[in-house]
Amino acid sequence: MSWKPHEVSRRRALAATAGLVSAAALPLTPAHAAAPSAAAGSGPRPLADFTNPVIWQDFADIDIIRVGNAYYYSASTMHYSPGAPILRSYDLVNWEFAGHSVPVLDFGAKYDLDGGRGYVRGIWASSLAYRPSNRTFYWIGQIDFARTYIYTAPAAEGPWNRLTTLGTAYYDAGMLVDTDDTLYVAYGNTTIHVAQLSPDGRTQVRTQQVFSTPSSVGTLEGARFYRINGNHYIFLTRPANGQYILKSTSGPFGPYTMRQVLLDLRGPIAGGGVPHQGGLVQTPSGQWYYMAFVDAYPGGRVPVLAPVSWTSDGWPVIQLVNGAWGVTYPQPNVPSPPRQVTPMTGVDTFDGTRLKPNWEWNHNPDNTKWSVDNGLHLRTATVTNDLYGARNTLTHRIQGPTSTATIELDVSGMRDGDRAGLAVLRDSSAWIGVKRAGGSSRVVTVTGLTMDTNWNTTGTGYETAGTALGGSRVWLRVQADIRPGTGRQARFSYSTDGVAFTSMGPAFTMGNDWRFFMGHRYAIFNHATQALGGSVTVRRFALTTP
Structure with a gap:
C-alpha cells in the first residue's frame, strides 16, 4: 500500500529519531475540571516510589481519563481484533484489562484476512471519553482516512455498540465532553480543526480550522482536548520527539496560542525514545500527571508516567529528574484502591x-x-x-x-x-x-x-x-x-x-x-x-x- 500523510509524517521523523507521537483527550467530569493551583498535590507524600515504565507492554497512542476514583486508558491496536483496549487503574501505576471499545473490526473485508489484509491499518490514535450526564463511555476514531466511528457503552467492560458513522475523517481524534455537556472533537495533522457534535453525538454541527502549525515546528498531530480552569487546551505531538500544547481563553474554537511542552527529552527507558503521544489526567486530590509512551522496539511502545505542575498563567510543566523524564517518582497520592487489580502476567x-x-x-x-x-x-x-x-x-x-x-x-x-x-x-x-x-x-x-x-x-x-x-x-x-x-x-x-x-x-x-x-x-x-x-x-x- 502507499504511505498516507499519517505514515509519511511518522516515517520522516522516525528516520532520524527513536520516538513517535500523538496525544490523548480527557473528557472532564466536574472533578477533572478543578483548577490547577499551587496547592495541587499537597499533603503527605506516599513513602513508596513507582518505576517507569508503569507497564512494560505495547500500549501506544494513549488516551487517559478519570471517572470517580478509577482511571481508564485506551490505546491503538491497528489490525488486531477486538480493537482499542481499555485498561483500568486506581493509582495510575498498576493496571488491568477492562475490555475493548471496538468489538470487531467491521470496516471492510480486508480486516477479516479473507481475500485481503488490514496490516498496519485499523485502530490508530483514537479517543476515550466519559459523559457524566448520561453515564456513558464514548470511543471515537477514524478508519482508513475515510470515516469516523463512535461507539458507546454504559461501562468500560461493555457492551460496546456503534452509535454512529460520520462522513468526516477525524484524523487522530481527541474528544472533549465540555462542562456544559457539549461534545467537541479536535483533530488533524499540522492543520488542526475542532468539530462540534450534536447533543446526541450522532452528527456534526460544525467544524472549523483553529490552528496551523508553524513551519519551524513541523508536523503536529495526535490531538487530545481538555477544558481546565476555564481554558481550552489541545495537546499535540510532534513526531517523534516533541510535545506541544495549544491554549484558548476564548472558547473551543480559539484563537489558540502554542507552547512547547518537551523536545528531545531524555526518556526513562535505556535505549528507548522520547516520551510523547499521551494525555493529561488529574487525581481526586488535585495532582496532575502526564502519561506518554516511549518507542521501545522490538517490544513496541510502552507507557511512562510523570507528574505535572502548572505555571501561574496556565501552562503545564513536566516535573523532571536531572533534566530527564524520571525513572522513578513518588507514588500518586490517591484514595486506597477498592481491590487489587488483576496482574497482566x-x-x-x-x-x-x-x-x-x-x-x-x-x-x-x-x-x-x-x-x-x-x-x-x-x-x-x-x-x-x-x-x-x-x-x-x-x-x-x-x-x-x-x-x-x-x-x-x-x-x-x-x-x-x-x-x-x-x-x-x-x-x-x-x-x-x-x-x-x-x-x-x-x-x-x-x-x-x-x-x-x-x-x-x-x-x-x-x-x-x-x-x-x-x-x-x-x-x-x-x-x-x-x-x-x-x-x-x-x-x-x-x-x-x-x-x-x-x-x-x-x-x-x-x-x-x-x-x-x-x-x-x-x-x-x-x-x-x-x-x-x-x-x-x-x-x-x-x-x-x-
Missing part, C-alpha cells in the same frame, strides 16, 4: 466460555472455528502456507524487559498438513510448533517469515530444527528479550511432560524497525496446508517474568 487456563480481554486476534477471527470451554479450541480456518494469511491466530503482548510464554498444547486432533504452535509475531517472525505429516507429528522451529514495507509476505519460513513427537501433548516455550535495541533474541524450547524443557533451534533475532508500529507479540496459531478439519486444544498459557 500469570496463567490462563481458558476457563469459562469467553476469552479474557488480554487476548486479541490477528485480524477478525472466523468465529465458527474456535471456542473456549476449559481450554482454547482452535479448528483450522485457512488452508495456506503463509502464517500471515492464516485466520484465527491469537496474540498476546510480550511482557518486558524479558519474559517467557509457555503453552500446553493437545495435538491429538491435528490432520496431515496442519501447523500449530507458538510464534513471535511481527513483520519478521519465527515459531516453535508441531507439523503433522504422514500420520505422525514432529516438533519443529521455523524462522524466515517476513513481510515487506507494504505488508505483503516475502517469506513463509523454513525449518531450522525438528524432532519426532511421540505423544499427543506438548509444552512449547518462547523466552523473549524486548529491551530496546538491536540484536534482541527469542529462544525456543519444548517439553513432553511440562517439567523438563529442551532447547530447540537457533535463537531468533527480532527486528526493531518502527514501521510496523506494533511490537512483537506471542501468538498461538493452527492452520492447514492441505485441507480443513484438524484441531488443537490449548490447555494452558503462562506468561512469566524472571
Whole structure:
C-alpha cells in the first residue's frame, strides 16, 4: 500500500529519531475540571516510589481519563481484533484489562484476512471519553482516512455498540465532553480543526480550522482536548520527539496560542525514545500527571508516567529528574484502591466460555472455528502456507524487559498438513510448533517469515530444527528479550511432560524497525496446508517474568 500523510509524517521523523507521537483527550467530569493551583498535590507524600515504565507492554497512542476514583486508558491496536483496549487503574501505576471499545473490526473485508489484509491499518490514535450526564463511555476514531466511528457503552467492560458513522475523517481524534455537556472533537495533522457534535453525538454541527502549525515546528498531530480552569487546551505531538500544547481563553474554537511542552527529552527507558503521544489526567486530590509512551522496539511502545505542575498563567510543566523524564517518582497520592487489580502476567487456563480481554486476534477471527470451554479450541480456518494469511491466530503482548510464554498444547486432533504452535509475531517472525505429516507429528522451529514495507509476505519460513513427537501433548516455550535495541533474541524450547524443557533451534533475532508500529507479540496459531478439519486444544498459557 502507499504511505498516507499519517505514515509519511511518522516515517520522516522516525528516520532520524527513536520516538513517535500523538496525544490523548480527557473528557472532564466536574472533578477533572478543578483548577490547577499551587496547592495541587499537597499533603503527605506516599513513602513508596513507582518505576517507569508503569507497564512494560505495547500500549501506544494513549488516551487517559478519570471517572470517580478509577482511571481508564485506551490505546491503538491497528489490525488486531477486538480493537482499542481499555485498561483500568486506581493509582495510575498498576493496571488491568477492562475490555475493548471496538468489538470487531467491521470496516471492510480486508480486516477479516479473507481475500485481503488490514496490516498496519485499523485502530490508530483514537479517543476515550466519559459523559457524566448520561453515564456513558464514548470511543471515537477514524478508519482508513475515510470515516469516523463512535461507539458507546454504559461501562468500560461493555457492551460496546456503534452509535454512529460520520462522513468526516477525524484524523487522530481527541474528544472533549465540555462542562456544559457539549461534545467537541479536535483533530488533524499540522492543520488542526475542532468539530462540534450534536447533543446526541450522532452528527456534526460544525467544524472549523483553529490552528496551523508553524513551519519551524513541523508536523503536529495526535490531538487530545481538555477544558481546565476555564481554558481550552489541545495537546499535540510532534513526531517523534516533541510535545506541544495549544491554549484558548476564548472558547473551543480559539484563537489558540502554542507552547512547547518537551523536545528531545531524555526518556526513562535505556535505549528507548522520547516520551510523547499521551494525555493529561488529574487525581481526586488535585495532582496532575502526564502519561506518554516511549518507542521501545522490538517490544513496541510502552507507557511512562510523570507528574505535572502548572505555571501561574496556565501552562503545564513536566516535573523532571536531572533534566530527564524520571525513572522513578513518588507514588500518586490517591484514595486506597477498592481491590487489587488483576496482574497482566500469570496463567490462563481458558476457563469459562469467553476469552479474557488480554487476548486479541490477528485480524477478525472466523468465529465458527474456535471456542473456549476449559481450554482454547482452535479448528483450522485457512488452508495456506503463509502464517500471515492464516485466520484465527491469537496474540498476546510480550511482557518486558524479558519474559517467557509457555503453552500446553493437545495435538491429538491435528490432520496431515496442519501447523500449530507458538510464534513471535511481527513483520519478521519465527515459531516453535508441531507439523503433522504422514500420520505422525514432529516438533519443529521455523524462522524466515517476513513481510515487506507494504505488508505483503516475502517469506513463509523454513525449518531450522525438528524432532519426532511421540505423544499427543506438548509444552512449547518462547523466552523473549524486548529491551530496546538491536540484536534482541527469542529462544525456543519444548517439553513432553511440562517439567523438563529442551532447547530447540537457533535463537531468533527480532527486528526493531518502527514501521510496523506494533511490537512483537506471542501468538498461538493452527492452520492447514492441505485441507480443513484438524484441531488443537490449548490447555494452558503462562506468561512469566524472571
